[in-house]
Each structure stands twice: as structure tokens, then as C-alpha cells.
Amino acid sequence: MQPKKPSNQFSLLSQRRFAPFFWTQFFGAFNDNVFKTALLTILTYDALSWTTLDAGFLNNLIPGLFILPFVLFSATSGQFADKFEKSRITRYIKVLEIVIMVVAAFGWMTHNLWLLIAAIVGMGLHSTLFGPVKYAYLPQQLHRDELVGGNGVIEMGTFVGILMGEILGAVLVVHKTWGIELVAGGTILIAIVGWLFSRRIPLTPASAPDLKINWNPFTETARNLRFSRQNKPVFLAMLGNSWFWFYGAIVLAQFPLYAKNYLHGDHSVFVLLLTIFSLGVGAGSLLCERLSGHKVEIGLVPFGAIGLSVFGFDLFLASLHYTNTATVDFLGFTAQSGSWRILFDCLMIGLFGGFYIVPLFAVIQTRSDPAHLSRTIAGMNILNALFMVVAALVAMVLLKAGLTIPQIFMVTAILNAIVAIYIFSVVPEYLVRFLAWILIHTIHRVRTADIARIPEHGAAVLVCNHVSYVDAIVIMGASPRPIRFVMDHQIFKIPVLAWLFRTSKAIPIASAKEDPVLMAKAFDDIAAALADGDLVCIFPEGQLTKTGEINPFRGGVTKIIERTPVPVIPMALRGLWGSLLTRGEGNPFQRSFKRGPLSTLELAVGAPVAADAATPQYLQEQVQTLRGDWK
Structure with a gap:
């Protein structure tokens, strides 16, 4: 005991x-x-x-x-x-x-x-x-x-x-x-x-x-x-x-x-x-x-x-x-x-x-x-x-x-x-974690709910709603373990963020229509990371929300776990919508000032889902439940 x-x-x-x-x-x-x-x-x-x-x-x-x-x-x-x-x-x-x-x-x-x-x-x-x-x-x-x-x-x-x-x-x-x-x-x-x-x-x-x-x-x-x-x-x-x-x-x-x-x-x-x-x-x-x-x-x-x-x-x-x-x-x-x-x-x-x-x-x-x-x-x-x-x-x-x-x-x-x-x-992991730590202790006050559900050891896929350009940094700063993020290849063209994600070994991905070679390589890199026992995080919506609501989850997670069956852990960011780095209509600075300095946000972690039950629809329902009405 x-x-x-x-x-x-x-x-x-x-x-x-x-x-x-x-x-x-x-x-x-x-x-x-x-x-x-x-x-x-x-x-x-x-x-x-x-x-x-x-x-x-x-x-x-x-x-x-x-x-x-x-x-x-x-x-x-x-x-x-x-x-x-x-x-x-x-x-x-x-x-x-x-x-x-x-x-x-x-x-x-x-x-x-x-x-x-x-x-x-x-x-x-x-x-x-x-x-x-x-x-x-x-x-x-x-x-x-x-x-x-x-x-x-x-x-x-x-x-x-x-x-x-x-x-x-x-x-x-x-x-x-x-x-x-x-x-x-x-x-x-x-x-x-x-x-x-x-x-x-x-x-x-x-x-x-x-x-x-x-x-x-x-x-x-x-x-x-x-x-x-x-x-x-x-x-x-x-x-x-x-x-x-x-x-x-x-x-x-x-x-x-x-x-x-x-x-x-x-x-x-x-x-x-x-x-x-x-x-x-x-x-x-x-x-x-x-x-x-x-x-x-x-x-x-x-x-x-x-x-x-x-x-x-x-x-x-x-x-x-x-x-x-x-x-x-x-x-x-x-x-x-x-x-x-x-x-x-x-x-x-x-x-x-x-x-x-x-x-x-x-x-x-x-x-x-x-x-x-x-x-x-x-x-x-x-x-x-x-x-x-x-x-x-x-x-x-x-x-x-x-x-x-x-x-x-x-x-x-x-x-x-x-x-x-x-x-x-x-x-550079030290410096990346330092920048993440600075973010979640200055611009935002980040709370966590059930963070212990992220396993201490072994591979798992983390799925989360996609609210802002700093979602990955917030999750990185809150997680007790290093995470490999799967990110849209376009974000690697943004100064500072490009360096940050490359340094943290993020995996760039593109759609099959844009770049089929890069897409195939991304799935290979994901499989290799999971085989090494790493945590891999994806944003199944495939794009930032423009309304604060969760967009439909795409089928990428299914391809990942069919190739490497590991537990899938749903997560939800809540309280981040409307910040400076979100993508809603209107003046982002005006929305940020309405929120005020040191705004509170939370990362909620759900119970692990077995690979055979982790359909995109079911995972979206879990993330929606975790997020609730707090955008």
C-alpha cells in the first residue's frame, strides 16, 4: 500500500x-x-x-x-x-x-x-x-x-x-x-x-x-x-x-x-x-x-x-x-x-x-x-x-x-x-521550457485539472482543442514530461515560433493535397516517436478556431493509432479564447484588453481512451465535455 x-x-x-x-x-x-x-x-x-x-x-x-x-x-x-x-x-x-x-x-x-x-x-x-x-x-x-x-x-x-x-x-x-x-x-x-x-x-x-x-x-x-x-x-x-x-x-x-x-x-x-x-x-x-x-x-x-x-x-x-x-x-x-x-x-x-x-x-x-x-x-x-x-x-x-x-x-x-x-x-529543451514557464507565469495564470492522467512513462497520443498560436507552449509548460507536437508546417515560417517548435522537436505536417511527401514523413516521425516511448500531441481540428467553438476532428489520429496502438488522452484548453494570439474576428488587442492582464486559463486532462475506442467523433465529445462552456 x-x-x-x-x-x-x-x-x-x-x-x-x-x-x-x-x-x-x-x-x-x-x-x-x-x-x-x-x-x-x-x-x-x-x-x-x-x-x-x-x-x-x-x-x-x-x-x-x-x-x-x-x-x-x-x-x-x-x-x-x-x-x-x-x-x-x-x-x-x-x-x-x-x-x-x-x-x-x-x-x-x-x-x-x-x-x-x-x-x-x-x-x-x-x-x-x-x-x-x-x-x-x-x-x-x-x-x-x-x-x-x-x-x-x-x-x-x-x-x-x-x-x-x-x-x-x-x-x-x-x-x-x-x-x-x-x-x-x-x-x-x-x-x-x-x-x-x-x-x-x-x-x-x-x-x-x-x-x-x-x-x-x-x-x-x-x-x-x-x-x-x-x-x-x-x-x-x-x-x-x-x-x-x-x-x-x-x-x-x-x-x-x-x-x-x-x-x-x-x-x-x-x-x-x-x-x-x-x-x-x-x-x-x-x-x-x-x-x-x-x-x-x-x-x-x-x-x-x-x-x-x-x-x-x-x-x-x-x-x-x-x-x-x-x-x-x-x-x-x-x-x-x-x-x-x-x-x-x-x-x-x-x-x-x-x-x-x-x-x-x-x-x-x-x-x-x-x-x-x-x-x-x-x-x-x-x-x-x-x-x-x-x-x-x-x-x-x-x-x-x-x-x-x-x-x-x-x-x-x-x-x-x-x-x-x-x-x-x-x-535547448531547458530554454524552451524556460520560455514556456515565463508565458504561463506572466501573461497567463495557468491552472491544471487532473494533470496526473498524463502518464509518467511510456507512449501516448494527446489530443486537444486548438485555440491559439501558443497552445503548444501552454501545454508544454503544464506537462510533467516533454511532448512532441505535430504542427501545421506553415507555423514553422513564423519567426520565433519556428525556432521554438524546431527546438522542441515538433513534427511538421501538411495535408495530402499540399505536400503528400511531407505528410507521409510526418506519420513516419510520429510512429518513430511513439516507438521510442514519447508523448505525441496533435490538434485534430487541423486549424485554429475562428469562433471559439471546437471544429470537427479530422481522421489523422485514426491513422496514428492504427499504425501504433497506444492510449489516447483527451485534453481541453479553456479560458484562452479571446487572447491576443487567438484568431477571432475584430481587433485582437481590444479583445485582449477586455480580458485584462494575467488572465486565468486551464488545461483539463481526461481519462485515457483505449486505441480501439479512440474514434475522432468520440474524442471530440470527450474534449467538448472537458472544455464545457468556458472558452
Whole structure:
């Protein structure tokens, strides 16, 4: 029996299938950052008591060492997560965390920097082992329409854990009397709390129990990446995810010295920057569910990428206008001219980072082979690690070349824009979905009725009434899955719309009288798409309505399902008639103004119709019933 779906994403926190796992993840992220931030803070503000090495070098080296195990052990950890039951693996990982924190405690108490750095590598190993389990666990325990919300809560919890860990680590370690002791004992205690929560995680079966472990990390890494590259949308999502960690690694690694040397703040200013950034990521992650309409909405990814570049560049500009040279605490900093602009930029970078990263995780989880999901996540972690190692090297090279930290922010923002343009040109589905998302959240407010009747997997033909030039975009934006649209070839001559439909792999069609060759090719392309398990949408009227009423359905749908018998799903657009892009008589602008801005429309989805019952007349009756009197 399937568990009852929660009313909203936070309701998941009351359910055993989610809550213990959430808190296990939360305390892991919390502990990582108490430890790392305490070490980075002490090396920034009290370096001479620990080492003679340059603080800027260490601030980039330590994050690089933390992610080194991702390069070496991700392939093996992905195999473990696919082969073994996930709750048991999680408990073993949390025991390892306790052992690492005991080792770190000896480093703290003896002032042994290299023992602490070894513990940093150990915590990187802990995170390496847990990563594939984390993202493979969620699709096994959550419904498909809970994944965006669940990922959003996990990402929010992760960054709140990061935030609280950074604050606590930075505050505890500078405590005049017991700072070192509090960090040493506190990290052990947090690890024990995480282990206790892990004991409540429900049984989550192995997805590939017969898998034979390949202990060679290099050959397994190569095999994982080769396998992932076969699924282009997933592989591009992995690359996009890794790029986010490149961006974040460069920006966050500069925050300690940025706060000290450019903002002239004490450690509390460093904590404030981290706090604002983490709150932004948490808020962006949670907003994804609302902005995506409870589905995997990759249209948010370009939106996030734009924000990362805009506000990253503005952080550079804001830094140039900050003129204070006196040492200040966080309250003194907020009183300085230009400080609020810097904080706003940090908040927006985090917010748009949340918009960017959460849909990418959901794409990887929903479009990967379930039996290979943990290894796919492991492959992504390897890419993340490589990108973050490169980020650390790039930051060190830029600093060595004489660039200031604000200039590094600028370079990173420009690089992000270049990478985003490349990704969206290679996989234009992201940009198409972004434009569709913009349309249904600006010009129109789109509601859906029974959208879950569109199948999560497998081929089907969707039929819908044809009201406007943007019908396909509205349906595309509302659908949880990509759709191949069959469109009149004339629409491919319209600027912008032509690019949009070609990019979304629409199938042009003409009548037998106009172009019999194109018509035959269209039916061949439709059959091939259905054979591949795609959704294909047609407008059986064959033309836009001029009156708002549904024109007679033609026989094209019959030819399609005779050749490829698949379910047919009737749909109806209602509330769109009379908009600017409809085809009625009279002045279209006048009709649009009568409707007013942000007019509401709805896509209603009917029950699937078996192929042998899907006659044009019956389908028209179903669409007419769905539409009702609301044109």
C-alpha cells in the first residue's frame, strides 16, 4: 500500500519515510561545516598559532582536500548504494563519522594541523559514501510529484545545516577560554546525534543486489561516465550540477579573506555573509516546488543561471563602491554605505542557486535508469569533485596572477554566463521550457485539472482543442514530461515560433493535397516517436478556431493509432479564447484588453481512451465535455 501523499512539502517531515533521513542528512552537513569553518576561521584569524603557511593558500587548499575523496571513491560508493540496502549503509557511514571526529578531537587538543587536515579528508570520504545513497533514496521513498518538493526540503535542510554549522564553528572556535575544546567535543556529539537518527530510517531495498563490485576506481569511474553519457539529458544535467559546485566553490572559498581584507570585518562579518548566502539557497530550494507547479520544471534552470551571473557581477560592482577601512563587527558592517547591496547580492546568488540546482537533481533522479541511479549519482559526484578541484586551482592561479577577490567574483559570473549559453544551446529543451514557464507565469495564470492522467512513462497520443498560436507552449509548460507536437508546417515560417517548435522537436505536417511527401514523413516521425516511448500531441481540428467553438476532428489520429496502438488522452484548453494570439474576428488587442492582464486559463486532462475506442467523433465529445462552456 502506497503511503498517503502529503498536502505540502513540509508534511514530509512528519513521515518516517522522509524525516529520519532528512535529519541524518541535516546533522551530517551541520557537522561537516562546524568542523571545516572552525578550522578555516582559526587559520584566517589566528594562523600563526597553527602554521606559517599562507592563509589564502590554505583557504583554497582545505576545500580542495575535502573533495579529493569524491574523485577517488565515488565510483565505489555508487556501487555500494546500488548493491546494498540503504538504511544499513547509512548507519555504517554515521559510525565512520564518529570515528573521524574522535581523530579530529586529538588534532584540536594537540594543535596538530596535519591531523586536522587528515580529518578533513576523512569527512570528505564520509560525504562521498553518503552522496549516492542520499539522492537514490528519495526516488524509492517519494512519489514522482513529491520529488521536487522533497529535493527542495533536502537542499533547504542541507544549506540550513551548512549555515548553522558555519555560524557555530566560527563562534565556538574563537571562544577565549574553551573554544578548541567546545569544537572538539561538539563535533563528536553531533555525529552521535546523526547516528541515532539514522537508526530510524526505514528499510530501502537495494536496486541492483546482484551487482558485482569493481574495486578499481579508475575503470569504474570511466564506465560510469560512459554509461551516463548515453543519456544526454541526464549527462547535461550532471554537468550543469557540477558547474554550480564550481561556481559555489570559488565564491565561498573567498568569503573568509573577502570579509577580513575587503570588508574589514571580524569573523562575525564572515559568518553574516555565509548566513545570508545559505538563507538564499534554502529559500530558493523551497520556492522551486511552488514555482514549478509540483513537477520537474527544468525551465527554472536558465532562470537560476541568469541570476547567478547578474548578481555575481553586481557583487563585484558593489565591492568597488564599499569604502570603509576601519575594522567592524557585523553590526558595524551593516551601518556602512554599500553593505546592504553586498548582502542583497549574496542573498540573490543563493536564491538563484536554489532555482538552478533543485530541478537538475530532479531531472537526474527521474530520467536515469533506476537500477543504475546510485552509480549515476556517483558519476555526478566525481564530476562535482573534479570541477571543485579545478575551482580551487583556478582561484589560486587568479590570486597568484594578481586579481583581487572582487575581480574573481566578476570572472566567475562571466564564466557562468558563457557556460550557461553553451549548455542551453546544446540542450535547448531547458530554454524552451524556460520560455514556456515565463508565458504561463506572466501573461497567463495557468491552472491544471487532473494533470496526473498524463502518464509518467511510456507512449501516448494527446489530443486537444486548438485555440491559439501558443497552445503548444501552454501545454508544454503544464506537462510533467516533454511532448512532441505535430504542427501545421506553415507555423514553422513564423519567426520565433519556428525556432521554438524546431527546438522542441515538433513534427511538421501538411495535408495530402499540399505536400503528400511531407505528410507521409510526418506519420513516419510520429510512429518513430511513439516507438521510442514519447508523448505525441496533435490538434485534430487541423486549424485554429475562428469562433471559439471546437471544429470537427479530422481522421489523422485514426491513422496514428492504427499504425501504433497506444492510449489516447483527451485534453481541453479553456479560458484562452479571446487572447491576443487567438484568431477571432475584430481587433485582437481590444479583445485582449477586455480580458485584462494575467488572465486565468486551464488545461483539463481526461481519462485515457483505449486505441480501439479512440474514434475522432468520440474524442471530440470527450474534449467538448472537458472544455464545457468556458472558452
